[in-house]
Amino acid sequence: MGELISTVLFLFVNGMIWGLIIALISLGLSLIFGVMGIVNMAHGDIYMVGAVISISLFPFLGNFWLALLVVPLIVGFFAAPVERFILRPYEGHPSVTMIATTGISFIIQQIVLATYGGIPKKMLNPWPVSFNLFGVEYEGYRLLIAVISIGILIGLWLILYKTSYGILVRASIQDRNMASAMGIDVNRVLMMTFVLGCILAAIAGVLAAPITQVFYLMGNDVVLLAFIVVIVGGLGSLEGTLFAALSLSCVEGVLSAVMSPTQSRATILVIMIVILMIRPRGLFAEK
Amino acid sequence: MAGQYTDYVLEVHNISKHFGGLTAVDNVSYFVGKNEIKGLIGPNGAGKTTLFNLITGYLKPNSGKVYLNGVDITGDPPDKICRMGLSRTFQLTLIFPDMTVYDCIWVGLYSRRKRPWNLLFSRIERKGEIAEKVEEICHLVGLESRMDEVATDLSYGDQKILEIAMALSTDPVLLLLDEPTQGVSPKEAENIVALIERLSQKMSIVLIEHDIDIVMRVCRTITVLNFGKVVAEGSCEEIASNSDVQKIYLGVEGT
Amino acid sequence: MENKRLLSWFATLSLAIFAVLGFTLPSGARSLAIQIMVFSIFAMGYDISLGFTNQCSLGHSIFFGVGAYGAILSIAKMKTGAIGAVGSGLGAGFVVALILGLICVRLSEAYFVIVTAIISAVFHLLAMDMTWLTGGDDGITVIPPALFGKFTQLSLSNPLVNYYFVLLFLTVTYLILVRMLRAPLGKVFAAIRGNDTRALFLGYNVFRYKLIAFIISGVCGALSGALYALTLRYASADFFSFYWSIVPIVWCLIGGLGTLVGCFIGVALMSIFQYYVSAWFTHYLLLFGVLILVILRVSIKGVLGYVLKRGSG
Numbered sequence: 001m002g003e004l005i006s007t008v009l010f011l012f013v014n015g016m017i018w019g020l021i022i023a024l025i026s027l028g029l030s031l032i033f034g035v036m037g038i039v040n041m042a043h044g045d046i047y048m049v050g051a052v053i054s055i056s057l058f059p060f061l062g063n064f065w066l067a068l069l070v071v072p073l074i075v076g077f078f079a080a081p082v083e084r085f086i087l088r089p090y091e092g093h094p095s096v097t098m099i100a101t102t103g104i105s106f107i108i109q110q111i112v113l114a115t116y117g118g119i120p121k122k123m124l125n126p127w128p129v130s131f132n133l134f135g136v137e138y139e140g141y142r143l144l145i146a147v148i149s150i151g152i153l154i155g156l157w158l159i160l161y162k163t164s165y166g167i168l169v170r171a172s173i174q175d176r177n178m179a180s181a182m183g184i185d186v187n188r189v190l191m192m193t194f195v196l197g198c199i200l201a202a203i204a205g206v207l208a209a210p211i212t213q214v215f216y217l218m219g220n221d222v223v224l225l226a227f228i229v230v231i232v233g234g235l236g237s238l239e240g241t242l243f244a245a246l247s248l249s250c251v252e253g254v255l256s257a258v259m260s261p262t263q264s265r266a267t268i269l270v271i272m273i274v275i276l277m278i279r280p281r282g283l284f285a286e287k
Numbered sequence: 288m289a290g291q292y293t294d295y296v297l298e299v300h301n302i303s304k305h306f307g308g309l310t311a312v313d314n315v316s317y318f319v320g321k322n323e324i325k326g327l328i329g330p331n332g333a334g335k336t337t338l339f340n341l342i343t344g345y346l347k348p349n350s351g352k353v354y355l356n357g358v359d360i361t362g363d364p365p366d367k368i369c370r371m372g373l374s375r376t377f378q379l380t381l382i383f384p385d386m387t388v389y390d391c392i393w394v395g396l397y398s399r400r401k402r403p404w405n406l407l408f409s410r411i412e413r414k415g416e417i418a419e420k421v422e423e424i425c426h427l428v429g430l431e432s433r434m435d436e437v438a439t440d441l442s443y444g445d446q447k448i449l450e451i452a453m454a455l456s457t458d459p460v461l462l463l464l465d466e467p468t469q470g471v472s473p474k475e476a477e478n479i480v481a482l483i484e485r486l487s488q489k490m491s492i493v494l495i496e497h498d499i500d501i502v503m504r505v506c507r508t509i510t511v512l513n514f515g516k517v518v519a520e521g522s523c524e525e526i527a528s529n530s531d532v533q534k535i536y537l538g539v540e541g542t
Numbered sequence: 543m544e545n546k547r548l549l550s551w552f553a554t555l556s557l558a559i560f561a562v563l564g565f566t567l568p569s570g571a572r573s574l575a576i577q578i579m580v581f582s583i584f585a586m587g588y589d590i591s592l593g594f595t596n597q598c599s600l601g602h603s604i605f606f607g608v609g610a611y612g613a614i615l616s617i618a619k620m621k622t623g624a625i626g627a628v629g630s631g632l633g634a635g636f637v638v639a640l641i642l643g644l645i646c647v648r649l650s651e652a653y654f655v656i657v658t659a660i661i662s663a664v665f666h667l668l669a670m671d672m673t674w675l676t677g678g679d680d681g682i683t684v685i686p687p688a689l690f691g692k693f694t695q696l697s698l699s700n701p702l703v704n705y706y707f708v709l710l711f712l713t714v715t716y717l718i719l720v721r722m723l724r725a726p727l728g729k730v731f732a733a734i735r736g737n738d739t740r741a742l743f744l745g746y747n748v749f750r751y752k753l754i755a756f757i758i759s760g761v762c763g764a765l766s767g768a769l770y771a772l773t774l775r776y777a778s779a780d781f782f783s784f785y786w787s788i789v790p791i792v793w794c795l796i797g798g799l800g801t802l803v804g805c806f807i808g809v810a811l812m813s814i815f816q817y818y819v820s821a822w823f824t825h826y827l828l829l830f831g832v833l834i835l836v837i838l839r840v841s842i843k844g845v846l847g848y849v850l851k852r853g854s855g
Binding site: 114 | 592598645649650651652653655656657659660661663664667668670671784788791792795796799825827828830831832833834835838839842
Binding site: 364365369375382383384393395397398453456457 | 733740742743744745
């Protein structure tokens with residue numbers, strides 16, 4: 001019994017850590033969808049690119065922490081012109097953005113396949129220590145992911161609630177037309193939001209690189225989950241997205257003690273459908 | 288007291304609607320007789336459109352009842368209520384933007400037919416019963432020369448007339464018009480008002496309007512709403528001389 | 543209307559070309575043509591959902607997979623002929639479409655998209671997991687069946703028979719769909735697409751019509767899945783993958799949403815790309831991604847939409 005409890009605890013914490021990574025990705029997606037009406041099918045691939053670039057640049061940077069700083073900036077740098085020149089005309093047309101970003105997804109995946117190759121790689125654990133808490137061994141690095149993610153979430157919260165940019169973003173999520181009618185330079189807000197969303201996904205990718213198989217298709221698994229998390233949490237509610245990401249990942253983690261990964265994933269998907277049937281607007285929807 | 292007053296086309300008994308803490312419509316009772324034109328006025332946010340939404344089934348009331356020709360329609364869905372003879376227009380002018388005027392009205396007329404196989408496989412003819420009725424309605428509203436034009440190509444005033452035509456296509460006994468002259472030129476407003484006067488011979492009409500002159504001219508009785516409650520009801524002269532009403536409309540010239 | 547005539551001509555011409563190509567193409571290209579025809583059925587059905595009633599479903603992989611397994615399992619377990627297999631796929635597809643539609647059609651836009659996507663993911667996971675039924679990712683393989691159980695002369699193992707079998711279904715599906723759309727049903731769909739609130743207030747039970755569109759669309763997806771599985775002689779869990787939910791949108795948007803037959807172009811472009819370009823450039827998807835972006839930039843309404851606009855404008 002004691003072993004079951006510690007296994008469950010371990011899976012719970014593990015799930016929580018993945019939940020934080022998913023939360024970063026989903027929050028980026030939520031911002032991009034909420035502010036710009038872009039259904040970013042390539043969002044998982046941006047997460048993948050973050051992981052891939054950090055592995056590729058690691059020999060040059062030598063330092064994981066440097067990668068954590070540099071890689072998201074590189075991704076953000078390339079995200080800006082994509083928004084400005086490719087996606088902007090379609091903003092507000094969800095189906096079209098879905099196709100356009102699918103096209104971008106093809107392009108990104110093939111470029112990675114051509115340069116990085118098709119073989120999955122894993123980054124070396126940057127902090128190979130482990131802690132013994134309540135009789136269970138926890139990897140130090142995974143706990144560090146938690147700390148860093150929480151730090152970034154706090155930073156995100158500060159940006160959104162304590163800066164003028166943040167107010168503009170939240171206003172735009174509430175009502176795009178109103179925001180533009182108030183003379184706000186919507187275009188700049190849009191570009192910055194897209195870049196921010198992509199940076200969040202890239203950070204998640206860098207953080208995930210040491211604990212998962214990094215290969216060109218790893219984004220596909222994540223993107224659907226991220227969309228679902230955004231909707232189940234409640235469109236337009238960032239707290240909802242965070243809550244949904246954490247709780248669903250924890251539940252999935254704990255379930256994997258008794259079911260196969262495929263079954264646990266299927267189960268949480270069914271749970272999400274049930275949630276949406278009961279509360280069609282999502283858990284924390286506003287209005 | 289269900290459907291007691293069967294002379295009335297529309298009976299609204301003590302209807303209320305809350306949204307969270309806000310009461311949009313507060314215990315309103317309202318009656319419309321046969322071939323009567325009634326005006327419904329009040330400041331923005333008074334609950335006029337909400338009342339329309341409650342009557343037409345777009346919203347479910349928290350309490351109260353609605354009867355159309357003596358039949359209880361409270362809580363029924365909008366399409367069912369429409370089929371029973373209640374039509375409306377919207378402030379936003381809901382038409383089918385990419386369809387021609389002819390087709391827009393045709394669709395409304397077709398909804399009264401109930402033959403599924405025809406729905407699936409018969410051809411759409413430009414002659415026959417429905418086609419004649421489309422032309423009839425176009426003549427009635429004055430759009431006969433524009434029948435093949437696409438709805439978005441019409442002027443805003445003509446679009447509002449088109450919406451009225453579409454509302455007519457379902458052969459209503461009661462027509463609810465939500466600000467039919469808003470945003471149109473004075474000449475177009477004249478057209479619309481003349482149309483409403485023609486229509487009043489055949490059906491009951493409730494008119495939400497901000498233009499007091501129009502209301503006074505066209506309507507026999509007027510109801511004034513404020514903060515979701517009925518403030519006053521009566522003939523045009525009574526309303527014009529009502530001091531409470533004048534207070535609400537501070538700054539608006541009385542007649 | 544001019545547009546209608548243009549589309550009819552395009553459709554008739556395409557079908558005629560397919561009819562001729564069956565005899566003239568070498569076997570590799572013929573297989574490609576079969577694939578294009580099969581996917582065109584899928585795409586036409588999807589256009590009914592997205593293009594004609596604004597229902598952007600991400601769950602059509604369910605129909606594709608169900609149709610495929612309906613066909614393959616009926617051959618493997620019940621020894622039916624090809625027609626029986628297609629019938630089973632259609633029947634299964636209809637049932638699934640009805641149930642799925644009853645659950646999802648009443649949802650508003652974004653939720654409809656997501657819930658269909660979630661259910662599609664669930665089906666995929668279940669298909670991978672329930673290997674006793676589906677064979678998992680390896681799938682189930684069958685011997686190509688005779689057309690009618692007893693009449694073993696004509697069998698799908700003959701590529702020409704296979705080709706014209708598929709062409710028959712494509713033609714019949716097209717004729718049925720275009721008939722429906724030229725009938726009052728088409729106008730009702732157009733009204734719902736134009737403004738579904740207004741359609742509601744004209745007395746139409748909008749939910750019922752959207753459900754009809756969804757079911758038609760799902761049945762087409764299932765038919766396509768059944769024919770694809772019969773042509774390939776197998777079905778695997780992969781038929782439920784999310785790819786099959788996304789790709790119909792690509793086909794329709796590139797070809798022209800709401801035209802019913804514009805998607806032929808989308809299907810053809812993508813399939814030809816995959817077939818020929820992949821021979822000299824393994825990363826052909828990259829070029830295809832660029833092609834998507836270029837087409838969208840020129841015309842959001844896709845290739846045929848662009849042609850129609852130029853024609854009437």
